[in-house]
Amino acid sequence: MLLFRKKGHSMPTKTPRFNRLFQIVRFLRVARLLLWTIWVMYRERRRVVRAHAHGDYTEGPNSDVLIEVLVAFRETAVELGVLMIKLGQFLSSRADLLPEKALGILSSLQDEMPPAPFEHVMYMIESELGKPVEEVFSILERKSTAAASLGQVHKAVLASTGETVAVKIQRPNSDQLVRMDLSALKFVIWIITRFVDKNHFVDLMGVYHEFKRTVYEELDYVREAANARRFKEMFKDDPMIYIPRVYDQYVSRRVLVLEWIDGIKINDYAALDAAGIDRLEVAKRTVCAYFYQFFVAGFFHADPHPGNIFVKKGSTGHGPIIAFVDFGMVGSLTKHMKRFMKEVFLAYITRDSRALVHALSQLGFINEGANFAPIERAMSLMMERYHGMTLGEVSELEIPEMVQDVEYLLYGQQLHIPAQFAFTGRAVGTLVGVSTGLAPEFNFVEVATRYARKFLGFDVKNMEQTLKQLFNQLLDVGRVLLTLPRSLEQVIRRLEAGQIEVKLASNGPNGWKRLHESGRSNGDPSGMRGFAWLFMFVASLAGGIFLLTDSHQFIAAWFCFGLAGLITSAVLMKS
Structure with missing residues (x-):
């Protein structure tokens, strides 16, 4: 319950800043x-990759060594807090940096700390909003x-309307502590990148910038308010x-x-x-909400831990309502990222490893x-092993076997998670993790397939037989055709630079002369008209394949295919 200042008490003093010695020691x-x-x-x-x-x-990685180091890290992190x-x-x-056993050491870290003094809460409200607490709130717990x-x-x-609200207040000196710890992190990464082989590790500086961006966004509540409005609109x-x-x-x-x-709370199973x-319905709706955020909106809630998702009982016959809170940590996806994430999604549903690897590469x-093979x-x-399993079935598998599979992919095949992901x-x-706890019988592939059919414009009934074959064929042709202009440009540059020696072979000593004269007789002195027709044909065909495989714009794609056919007919009629 609210305990306001007693009459006559002045506003709490500002939280003192840290001195220079404290900053250096930290x-x-x-x-x-x-x-x-x-x-x-x-x-x-590096040892495993080599x-x-x-x-x-x-x-494999030495889990015991990593666990020992990470236990020390966890203990110090709890003591230092904040960043x-x-x-x-x-x-x-x-999972690309640490094996499963080591990840478990850090997964127990909870973003929970003792609350700041109530005097700090009152000071922040009054200094940021420019009003006494009593004018803003009739009750403040x-x-x-x-x-x-x-x-x-x-x-x-709220004093003005009587509405119940949640008041979020930044902890004292959060911005100063974050700056200090980020400067230490950047210094360490600067040192390490001078000695590491980039092929054996992730882009540390890229990860640093992504981490820094997210933390500073979390410190800006004006931005968080904008994120919440955007989600409400979505x-x-x-x-x-x-x-x-x-x-x-x-x-503010x-x-x-x-x-x-x-x-x-979404993890309060008894309640x-x-x-x-x-x-089970809660799990389905939560996952589908994320499918929409990833594949349609391109803007997602990046911190879906149980404390940030609540469940409300809906009206009869409509099922539960999922409520999200805390919009400080969000992520955005570019059109390129959405496109190939969609390809990863569909490739997994259809068990197409080739398409999956291509999308991951992109x-x-x-x-x-x-080596992709x-x-x-x-x-x-x-x-083949895990497709179609419920989350409960996956969790009951032999852990060492699953860990070996994951570690082989991440360590042996030089896979890593890009900074933007x-x-x-x-x-x-x-x-x-949330879905597994809610409903171990939850089947990801079943829900994903229904979502693909409903929202991504696919009939998934015969995906295994039809879409997989068509996708592979178009993808192979599309890759070649889409890279053709760049390849031709490279060849021309090398020809101009004298880096390529061209030898022409013909049927007899006058073969090339006959070919050249044939072009001239058709009114094409340079012989380039044929190349122009060929280029337009290739461009139309490539454009159609690109539209079909990228965003599945079938009408535009078939227009391009029709144009390619028209060009072919024109050339045949002319000849």
Whole structure:
């Protein structure tokens, strides 16, 4: 319950900043911890990749060494808080950096901390909103409902309307601590990148910039309010997804007021059962909401842990309503990323390892120059083994066998998670965990297939037989035709530079002369008209294939195919 200041008390004083000595000590402590942790991770990956490159596929990462290092990291992260907890959570989703056993050490890191003093809460509200607390809220609970590394939430009632709201306040000195820890992280990455082989490790600086961007966005509550409005607009036509309202007059960089959500936490299984809510339906709706965010909107909630998803009982016959909160960590997908994520999605449904590997390559998951054949075989074996299983069945498999499969792909085949997908992978991993807990009988492929048929414009009944063959054939032809202009340009440049020697062979000493004269007799002195017709034919055919395989714009694609046929007819009639 609210305990306002007693009359006559002045506004709380500003939280003191850190002195120079504290900053230096913290910088050195964080840098030492990160330097050792990242170096051991790199050393293990390099050793495994080198062994596999020499044909020794029995070699794996030394989990005991990594666990020892990560236990020390976890203990220090809990003590230092703020950015170090965020970094530990981030690493816990990087299966390309750590083996399964080691990931488990960091997965237990929870973004929970003791709340900041209530005096700080009052100071932040008054300094950020420019009004006394009593003018804004008639009730402001002293006890926070959630306290994380960067901020905390208090339940309140607006004085003007009597509406119940959630007040999010940034923790004291969060921005200063984040700057200090990020500078230490950047320093460590700068040192390590001077000594590592990039082919044996991920793009550390790219990961740093992605991590930095996300953390600073989380610190800006004005941006979070904009994210919440965007999500509300995205799901305005879906009554089964609920996004809380933003109170625009009470938004600043460090204070945010949102509608209070009365619901059941998605991992409170006893409460869900007591309310008569179908947990399988909750899992389906949550996953489908993410399918929409990934493949249609290209904008997704990047932190779907149980504390950020609530379930409300819908009206009779309409099932549960899924409510999302906390929009500080979001991700965006470009058209290129959406296109090939869609291809990964469909390739998995159809068990097409070739298309899957091609799409992963286009997204940057496969190192440049890697041999696709063994990756395709490994993907094919994994899909054959796990395709169509429920999440419960997968979780009951022999863990060592699954771990061996994953580690072989990530370590032996030089796969990695690109920086721009760092938080996409984290969101997917968290979502799978939430869905498994909700309903072990949840079948991902079944739900994905229905979604593909309904929202992506595919009839999936005969996908296995028809789409797979057509996709492969068009993809092969499309790859060749789409790279033809670039290849021709490269050849021409090399010819002009004298780097290619051309030898012409003809039927007899006057063969070339006869060919040239034939072109001239048809009114084409240079012989380029035929090349022009050929180029237009190739461009039309390639455009049709591109439209068909990229965004499935069938009308535009068949127009291009018709144009290619028209060009062929014109050439035949002319000849």
